[in-house]
Amino acid sequence: GSGVDWNRVRGDFPLLAREVHGKPLVYLDSANTGQKPAAVIEAVDTFYRRHNANVSRAVHQLGSEATEAYEGARAKLARFLNVRADDLVLTSGTTFAINLVAYSWALPRLEAGDVILLTRMEHHANIVPWQLVAQRTGARIDVVELLPDGRLDLDMLRAKMTGAVKLLAVGHVSNVLGTVNPVADICREARKRGIVTVVDGSQALPHRPVDVAAIGCDFYALTGHKMCAPTGTGALWARREHLEAMPPFIGGGEMIREVRLDGGTVFNDPPRKFEAGTPNIAGFVGLGAAVDYLSTLGMEHVEAREQALLAHLDEEFAKVDGLRVFGTAPGKAAVVSFAIDGVHSHDLATLLDLEGVAVRSGQHCAHPLLEWLGVTATCRASLAFYNTHDEIDAFIAALHKVRRLLA
Numbered sequence: 001g002s003g004v005d006w007n008r009v010r011g012d013f014p015l016l017a018r019e020v021h022g023k024p025l026v027y028l029d030s031a032n033t034g035q036k037p038a039a040v041i042e043a044v045d046t047f048y049r050r051h052n053a054n055v056s057r058a059v060h061q062l063g064s065e066a067t068e069a070y071e072g073a074r075a076k077l078a079r080f081l082n083v084r085a086d087d088l089v090l091t092s093g094t095t096f097a098i099n100l101v102a103y104s105w106a107l108p109r110l111e112a113g114d115v116i117l118l119t120r121m122e123h124h125a126n127i128v129p130w131q132l133v134a135q136r137t138g139a140r141i142d143v144v145e146l147l148p149d150g151r152l153d154l155d156m157l158r159a160k161m162t163g164a165v166k167l168l169a170v171g172h173v174s175n176v177l178g179t180v181n182p183v184a185d186i187c188r189e190a191r192k193r194g195i196v197t198v199v200d201g202s203q204a205l206p207h208r209p210v211d212v213a214a215i216g217c218d219f220y221a222l223t224g225h226k227m228c229a230p231t232g233t234g235a236l237w238a239r240r241e242h243l244e245a246m247p248p249f250i251g252g253g254e255m256i257r258e259v260r261l262d263g264g265t266v267f268n269d270p271p272r273k274f275e276a277g278t279p280n281i282a283g284f285v286g287l288g289a290a291v292d293y294l295s296t297l298g299m300e301h302v303e304a305r306e307q308a309l310l311a312h313l314d315e316e317f318a319k320v321d322g323l324r325v326f327g328t329a330p331g332k333a334a335v336v337s338f339a340i341d342g343v344h345s346h347d348l349a350t351l352l353d354l355e356g357v358a359v360r361s362g363q364h365c366a367h368p369l370l371e372w373l374g375v376t377a378t379c380r381a382s383l384a385f386y387n388t389h390d391e392i393d394a395f396i397a398a399l400h401k402v403r404r405l406l407a
């Protein structure tokens with residue numbers, strides 16, 4: 001239907017051609033980190049071979065090439081998200097982006113009696129920074145629970161959006177359940193009540209078109225390495241008024257306009273006010289290439305491809321005796337947590353690895369969610385557009401084999 005040749009796309013990812021334990025690799029851990037297309041690897045390589053210099057510091061030719069490449073990546077990412085480049089702070093990933101909001105926006109503003117509202121399905125990166133803020137300000141954390149299929153309980157969310165709530169932190173897509181939260185509706189409700197919203201977009205951007213402006217949040221955090229880009233890249237988008245009002249988080253070079261030892265240091269304008277020190281320049285060049293790559297594929301095609309793969313996986317999973325899937329929300333992303341009765345998930349993942357199949361096992365940086373699921377660990381198969389129907393069949397065959405060994 002899409003006109004995309006998915007076999008050719010698969011060939012864009014050199015690593016996927018390798019073997020593991022003498023078996024063809026079946027990589028089903030893209031929610032953990034994604035594989036990189038040759039275009040991204042080559043962009044990083046070319047940067048180091050031809051253009052490497054520091055950004056914004058040198059007037060020489062290489063310095064301007066590096067600066068252009070780095071700022072070009074910011075501009076590409078901004079277009080991809082439908083936001084202004086000047087409102088995008090480049091960070092090392094989602095974790096840094098959320099901590100930036102916690103330390104620069106929340107810490108100076110919250111006080112005893114205030115409430116930070118979270119959801120049960122958040123990744124630790126969208127829990128722990130708020131706990132640190134709560135400890136230091138006396139604010140209290142409240143939690144929105146889930147419905148049995150893994151959707152957010154929106155009635156509870158509405159009921160908990162009281163006048164005391166200053167900030168709502170919510171994931172766009174769950175990294176364990178695959179649930180896609182209606183973040184635009186949620187942010188609209190929050191905004192009506194004067195609640196500032198932080199959306200963790202880590203697991204949404206790799207899977208679907210995302211229009212950050214249309215979501216209407218106050219902050220949107222993202223990480224590059226799950227969307228074809230190098231590790232150590234990411235961004236925080238924020239409403240301009242917040243970027244102007246927030247004090248810097250990390251001090252150093254580049255984030256200043258003028259430094260005076262009498263204390264009259266003048267900070268740079270946002271987003272540079274929040275980008276102290278030498279950034280991961282080559283990584284962002286790779287992020288720019290990743291955005292180009294995904295834009296050429298078309299995120300609506302990526303989404304449709306992954307939904308087709310997910311439908312195939314769901315169908316095959318339904319035939320495996322004693323297999324339990326966690327998270328069955330309608331329209332979920334292609335992230336599937338599962339367990340097999342009587343089998344420990346680490347044993348399952350270890351034996352699958354011997355068959356060449358890479359799945360994650362454990363708690364997926366989501367202890368509160370695992371507690372709610374009532375399990376100590378799950379296995380997680382997370383798909384990307386570069387996976388194939390044949391790989392899903394190979395995974396299912398390996399699962400049957402492993403199950404016979406263990407059960």
Ligand code: PMP
Pocket residue numbers: 031032092093094095096123125126171173174175200202203223224225365
């Ligand atoms: N939030 C979610 C939902 C995630 O899946 C992840 C990555 N596991 C993160 C935040 C953290 O991203 P990073 O480690 O790249 O900062």
